[in-house]
Amino acid sequence: MKLDKKIVKRRTDFMAAEGIVFKTGVAVGEDVTLAGLKAENDAVVIATGATVARDLPIKNRNLEGIHFAMQFLHRNTKSLLDSELADGEYISAKDKNVVVIGGGDTGNDCIGTSVRHGAKSVTNFELLPQPPNERARDNPWPQWPRIYRVDYGHSEVKQHMGKDPREFCVMSEEFVDDGSGKVKGINTIRVEWTKSATGGWDMKKVDGSQQFFPAELVLLSMGFLGPEDRVLGDEIEKDARKNIKTPPGKYHTNVEGVFAAGDCRRGQSLIVWGINEGRQSAREVDLYLEKSTSLPVTGGIVKRTAQEIFGRGLAGEVSIQVTAAAN
Incomplete structure (x- = not known):
């Protein structure tokens, strides 16, 4: 999303020059099957990511104008690359009140893209409380610092609309119909978090805190549940989180000659983990095919x-x- 596509193209051109064949427009699980790929190749690496989005099944979820974040971002980027948005084949946020439900990098990209479309307003719902400006006592180094951060999308909304878009401790209760099958807003309630006797966190709704937020476009950005079943079928064993199961520290699956790497194996994570997993799965494939390898352990x-x-x-x-x- 944030990387100039000329850099991506330069890299894929390098790879094609080295002999890699890219087959685009192929739906694995439909146009080709995993069994077919395995029959035609000595080794197969599944690196599909974890693309099944977490849904929000509250009242009126089927209204027009409610989309998963990746639908919004993918169509925008494709239209931008194909025609500088001239073909209109994207979900436009122009002149709309936009609510992004969920944070993280994906939610931030939705916020920034909506601003650039010319949205009327942009609001970002977070179920959790606002993080502290500095590390909390229960978040010591070397853990990832769970602190308040301002990303580019938040900055752009503040610059154009006067305030940070985030609303913390907000739970969506129902989408509101405009009378013609389109969404016109969300009824919400505030929540508060308290620490339980066992050290966990309990959430409860705050009485009298109901609030309506106008929204002609709602983008769901609440994370992902795992890889798509149509790619894996029943043959590949999965773990309790529905990711592809491999032995600890290894990349081979329960099917001979089939390997896995990235988010489909470890769950949604950061690009640095994707890079590492790609390298390590390549090393294991090399060992499998050649019985030895000079590739480094990373x-x-x-x-x-x-x-x-x-x-x-x-x-x-x-x-x-x-x-x-x-x-």
Whole structure:
């Protein structure tokens, strides 16, 4: 989404020059099957991502104007590349009140794209509370810092519309019909979070906090549930989260000669994990085909002393998770 497509094209051109054949416009599970691919090839790597979006099955979900975030983003990017949006083959946010439900990178891209379309207003619902500006005591290093961040989409809304688009602790209760089958807004209620006796978090609705938000376009950006079943069929074993199951630290599936890498194996994650998984699955395929490999191991635990790392006379040993190699 954020990467200039000329850079993507340059990379795919390199790969094509090396002999890789790209077959586009192919629906795996429909035009070709996994069994067919396996019969024609010595090894198959499944790297489909985790594209089944989490839905919001509340009242009036079927109204026109409610879309999954990736439908909105994919159609926008395709129309932009095909015709600079001249073909009209995209979901337009122009002059509409837009509500994006869910945060993360995908939600932020929906926010930024809506602003650039010329949306009338953009609001972003977050079910959780606003994160603190600094690390909380229960979020120590080296955990990922769960702090308040301002991304490009939030900045653009604030610049054009005067305020950050995010509304925290908001639960959507029902979509509202305009009388013609189109969405005109969302009825919501505020929630509050309290820590339970066991250390977990409990959510409860706040009485009297109901609020209506106008919206002619609603974009659902609440994460993903796993890879599509039509690609995998019943042959590939899945784990409890519906991702492709592989042995710990390995990339081969329960089917001989079939491997998996990326979000379809580990669940939705960051691009650096995708890079690492691609490299490691390639290494395992090389081992499978050639019985040896010169490809590097790019993941694992490296143990160093604190003194070696920081050089300040500290004692003890530190374990660092290596996620990707630089070469």
